[in-house]
Amino acid sequence: MHARRTIAVIAAAAAALALAGCSSAAPEESGSGSAAASDGSFPITIEHAFGETEIPAAPERVATWGWGSTEAALAVGVVPVAMAQQSYGANADGVLPWVADELDELGVETPVILTDDGEAPPYEELIEAAPDVILAPYSGITEEQYDLLSEIAPTVAYPDQPWTTPWRETVSIVGTALGKADEAQDVLDDLDAQLAAQAEAHPELDGQTIAAVWDVGGTFYVYTQEDSRVEFLSAFGIEDAPAVAELANGDSPFFYTLSYEQLDQLDSDLILSYHDTQAEADAFLQSAPIQAIPAVARGQVAQVVGTELIAAVSPPTALSLTYGLDQLVASLSAAAQAG
Template sequence: MPRRLKLAALTASALATALVLAGCSTGASGDAPATDSAATGGDVTIEHAFGETTVPADPQNVVTLGWGSTDAAIALGTIPVAIPFDSYAGDDDGVLPWVKEAVETAGAELPEILPETIDDEPPYEAIAAADPDVILAVYSGITEEQYETLSQIAPTVAYPDQAWSTPWRDVVTTVGKALGKDEQATEVLQGIDDQLAEAAAAHPEFEGKTIAAVWDVAGTFYVYKKEDPRVEFMLDLGFESAPAVDELANGDSTFFYTLSYEQLDQLQADVVLSYSDTQAEADAFLTAPQTSVIPAVQAGNVAQLVGTQYIAAVSPPTALSLPWGLDQLVDALAAATK
């Protein structure tokens, strides 16, 4: 499946088989269970879907897999020794822009980029060569068999429940526990919440407006529920999830569903936020027969987030990507509410 389709469908169900940008999170965020506290300077034991993992105190060589763990570690002051290749929004080397900027700001060298695989198997040899103290796969799709293999290389922290479904804030707190940086994780999240609050205060016109986040890609129309992280932080900005989003839901997933083109005229919302990889796709969204019947499109109240990097930054957000892409999204939302 092309990465852009994976991105569009990323949810607890879809992500069990494929990685996609768009996360699954609820407004409430809880720390991953741990039987010891890394804050004491000792080992920490973290429970997850495949049991529990004891991480040695003060791990230095950190390898990250999946989405978000790289960003959380860097935001907490730990530059991993190896990180995954990102083919969707990364540069030619597979490095995401906010990761590159953060590493450069820290005055560090870029980590080794793990080779991209086509069979969803982790690149075990490259991971082993990095000699990790811990492998962080907090938001990933590793299987139990893959977890067991990775655990033979180094202690591996998997997702707490379902593949590709860890709330983005919990990625930060879990990585913080694993690295012995609980307090720093709290500070990072507080800083992001402060940014969201500042943006909301600067745009009182967002308050009470209903919104529907959608992606029309390759003939499939995705609608994201309020439980999805890309919607969650827009609610923090003052928007409300449009009632039609729940009314039209068909049970595809807890976090998103697909809607037939014949029903798009029923998608009532003050604002529609659409995602498009290219400007040509964004222009087509406004004029295509199937999407031009959406009430917000007819009214001219469409916010468009265009470009793979900007889509990736909020789908789902991370400790680095949300601050990086927030202004672009807020500007698009502001234009759509005028």
């Protein structure tokens, strides 16, 4: 299940955490997709990791694959004819709550849900959907898969590495591909304004250092500044703790695993931990090894609890960033004021 793979550890720890990206995660250190035209005129050429894709005319039948492209398309007013199935935080049909809400608000039926077996895109389902563009700027498709998808329709891949496109860039790439770059920028400006309002309301967060972690299945994950779930916290003035970089062991640009014997070295003002359930969140705080973390010992812990909320920020998307934002900021604020 690519979704949980993405949120928890992106692609590298699929066996242990089959979501996130998915923001986990999405580092800021990716290349930039570019377009020959961004004013809505076509043809448009978008550069990406596998070369470049020309979109000859304004797409009318859009298919989305991976994470975040569905939300970006909807946010600029385009309803896909087919969209990737999600599992982590989604309903029984594979639709995330903020996507379902947007479809309801638009008064449209749920698009075809493309089966995601965690291996390869469902080529036959895509052929049947007959898209004129396939958007996968935040995904894990291989070059071979890209070539096969391109035989179905012009396909936009990620600009640099799989599962690493920053959330803002995902929105921009999708907007450009659809000839709606201005609308995409409006979406980003609105989200930035909401983040700025939260920062203004919570000056206690400014300058706080943080370590974002997930203790699951006997493995302790630490997320770096390259991960979107950490990067977007900078909007509140929160900084990645120096210890996060100092303890990094090269597992991935955006996360690494840390032994329980080293947890006393994970020094930060705040700890932000992720948990599927409240029971797991409570167990985390009661764990003897976890008590070795200085911020935990001080009681300066913020927690993201529940698959929907985790999915909303791991990484955030055009529709999910503000989903549960008040709850997240309140937890961070309480942790900051506990010191």
